[in-house]
Amino acid sequence: MKEDFLYFIWKFQYFKSIQLCTDQNENLEIISTGLQNHDAGPDFLNAHLRINGIEWHGNIEIHVKASDWKKHQHSQNRAYDNVILHVVWENDFNVFRKDHSLIPTLSIKNCIDPKIQDGYTSFRLNDDVIACGSQLENVSRLHKLAMLDRVFLERIERKAGKILQQLQHSNRDWEECTYRTLAEYFGFKVNNDAFQRLSSIVPIRLLKLHAYQPLQVEAFLFGSAGFLSDEANSPYMKKLHREYKFLSHKYAIKEKEMSLHEWKFLRLRPANFPTIRIAQLSSIIINIPHLCSAFLHISSLESFIRFMQHPTSEYWHSHYHFGKTSQKPISAFIGKSALQSLLVNVVVPLQFAYGTDRNESRYKEKAIQLLEAIPPENNKFTKLWKGYSIKNNSSLDSQGLIELYTQYCQKNRCLECSLGVQVLNSKNKH
Template sequence: MQEDFLHYIWKHKKFQINHLKTITGESIIINTVGQHNLNSGPDFFNAQLSINDQLWAGNVEIHVKSSDWFLHHHEKDKAYDNVILHIVWEHDTDVYRKDHTVIPTLELKDFISKDVLNNYKNLFAKQNKWINCEHDFAGIDDFILNNWLERLYLERLERKAKTIELLLKESKNDWEAVLFQMLAKNFGLKVNGDSFFSLAKSIDFSILRKSRYNRQTLEALLFGQSGLLNQDIEDVYYLNLIREYQFLKQKFKLENGHVLPCHFFRLRPSNFPTIRLSQFASLYYEHQNLFSKIIETNHLDDFYKLFKVSTSMFWDTHYTFQKESKSSKKMLTKSFIDLLLINTILPLKFCYAKQIGEDVNSDIVKTATSIASEKNSIIEAFNSLKKISKSALDSQGFIQLKTEYCDKNKCLQCAVGNTLIIK
């Protein structure tokens, strides 16, 4: 038996609330179960109970065994002086207040149905399962799942907002600088994300503001800081980049000692850092005040137009500086822009609206619902149980579900787990 389960049972009144009695036979009538406390102190604050027709207001503490009260040294903690009811699975000793009066104790095991207990045990049975509920997941009603996924998506946005808030603090509330750093990370994708992020952090955004009127200057800045201009290559474009970067390095006293190296290994040529950095430079060359444009944009098609950029001309016939390739225009694809929207643009819009006191949740949810679902191992696994992930909102919700609930066995805080226990 886990204490979390007893918290869940009490909080949601998933037990026989009629004819409740303490271990000494006193009647208990629940007016309010109290406010669940997830920090230190009693488990539920401000409960209201009638015990033997006497109204009590105070706190409730929950343990598996009564003796856990002493195991946790609550008898020495003033925070527990106002406990009016001790709820346990098994009563094995009396617990006293400081005035030596016994704290009323409710032994829950006699008031929980066998069906609820069996469902709980089956859900948490260890059978080498990918997630605890994988055998029952397909039977969950779509309405429950869809509502839960929307809530999970907003939870994920809140988590990403915390990262943005830290970057804002570092940049003294420069939204353009934070956008630059976050976009850089996402242009690098999984393989070069940390590298591109360290590159963006190595450049004061004021330098980018002064350099963005010339595409080659921007490319020189990004390629140079990333360490991609350290080769011996006899090419006019490459040599011009080196000269431009050396000038910028001296003018702005640039340092790149902490920039992580870029990787080409096992990447598709279209995702080579050279290609992504040129596209990134083009984005800032073609759009001044990019942050303002993003905040003003609300329709998905307008986002696709805003991010419809390509590499500079040299990269039409190259993927690396050394080797020429078949000519092709290397535009940002719709699927790549979707990733930028999911991981950077929508979280940033959410965080900005939150800071200025606007509620744009419905607009963001609408946009996320219009973007195709991501494809990764988590989404494939959930879809194999029940094919339901159709949009980015779904896929982000499922990622949140797996990483923050399933992997941490938080089934009691999950709408799916709740449904399976009380079915």
């Protein structure tokens, strides 16, 4: 038995409520179950009960076992002083208030409709990737749209929140914050951590100071990333070595230099090698003087693709790695799918975060409109939803579907999802 099921049972009152009594044999009438609390403190707030004819207003705490109250040390937490009912699956412990009065307990183990419990059990034992997938056709389109909107907002607010945390770490420098956010996503998941560390070693202000000399920007990044530790075997590499030796001494960054083992190449397509991505990032920094301002003005995928069409230096037109010549010519530009990913994961959250920080809704609305205009994503998460009666017409839908799967389906949070609740409700009606 899980607490989330008990929350569901209490919230929707799926138990025999006629002539309900507490475990202390007091008549209990539930006027309002209260509002579910997803933060710290009691599970339901501002409930309204009538116990033995006396009305009570307060909070509800729910546990599988009553003794969990002691295990969770609620007695030492003043947030639980106003609990008026302890709802449990199994009552194995009496809970008292600070004035030593007993908190009424309701055991609901024997009060639950068996159909609801069976439906919940089938959820828990379902091996399907989407536990309720086969039942989604029974959920109304309105509920699907509402849930997708909800999880999309949760996702974009979480991403924006991460950017706002980065803003604080960057001393509220929006340009530095944008650069670090962009650099991290140039890792395209596999090398995100490494790119994040690289951007922390070389701040944007140093790169901008030397942007008029492109070779120095590349030397900064490749050297700090640890790629210039080997012997130089080409004129290009010799120049990078020379520039990095000067820059690392001038700015005292040699001791912060990364190790090659921090970078991952295994099972990556050559176009995704970190060497190629660093060359592309260098080109962006060299050619775009004000990253933050530029990204805030992006309004379409097409304009973003045009804006980011800056070729890498000539060496990377024929090399995926230092000293290794490619048999085939290499594109000098970032691919369209990669740019769409950067737009969705960097530009849109940045616009939303900026609007949140400045309290300017136009930037947040612009971010949402931009996602609505971008074609749907086609990745391992969105593919999971194919065949189910749920839409994926734009990147806004895709972001909602990704959030729904990774934060709800994958974590078995079916009873916190309105789709799962609707499926269980429909089973209860039959």
